[in-house]
Amino acid sequence: ESRGHHVIVRCAGNAPADFVSRKGVEFVGFINKHKDYAAFIRFLESCDVGCLFSEAEFSSISILEFISTGRPVAGYVVDGMGDLFLPGVSMRFDVSDPLKKITDTFEKYIVDENYRRSLNKSAVDKSEHVRWPRAVNAVLNILKASTQ
Numbered sequence: 001e002s003r004g005h006h007v008i009v010r011c012a013g014n015a016p017a018d019f020v021s022r023k024g025v026e027f028v029g030f031i032n033k034h035k036d037y038a039a040f041i042r043f044l045e046s047c048d049v050g051c052l053f054s055e056a057e058f059s060s061i062s063i064l065e066f067i068s069t070g071r072p073v074a075g076y077v078v079d080g081m082g083d084l085f086l087p088g089v090s091m092r093f094d095v096s097d098p099l100k101k102i103t104d105t106f107e108k109y110i111v112d113e114n115y116r117r118s119l120n121k122s123a124v125d126k127s128e129h130v131r132w133p134r135a136v137n138a139v140l141n142i143l144k145a146s147t148q
Helices: 037-045 061-068 099-111 113-130 132-146
Strands: 009-011 025-027 050-052 073-076 090-093
Touching: 037 061, 050 061, 061 073, 061 113, 073 099, 090 099, 099 113, 113 132
Parallel strands: 009 025, 050 073, 073 090
Antiparallel strands: none
């Protein structure tokens, strides 16, 4: 917003009260994806870019969840999750990267239609690649080939 762009950060999950009421943040609260999967998918699809800027990450499944809905992703590459930030779909950063680099990259996404279109198209193209049916079929094909 300091560069003149209207930006909203949409968040799901639990957060401190002062974060929930922060300007520019739209907090949707906790979504139980096991009980209300449709609401979870609607949340993912309502975002332009899926973000995971944790400095330490136990599970980075959210990266794959966003890509599976055809959304590009951005975040810090930590704890071995670099292979999830697929080329052409991701805005990858190191925890040590200056905020200016991150801001410049997001601004490019906002103002450069070709860059935005390329990331979005790549995310749609890769969405099937990160879904369970493709992974299960790949394992089944390996097992089938090993028994022949």
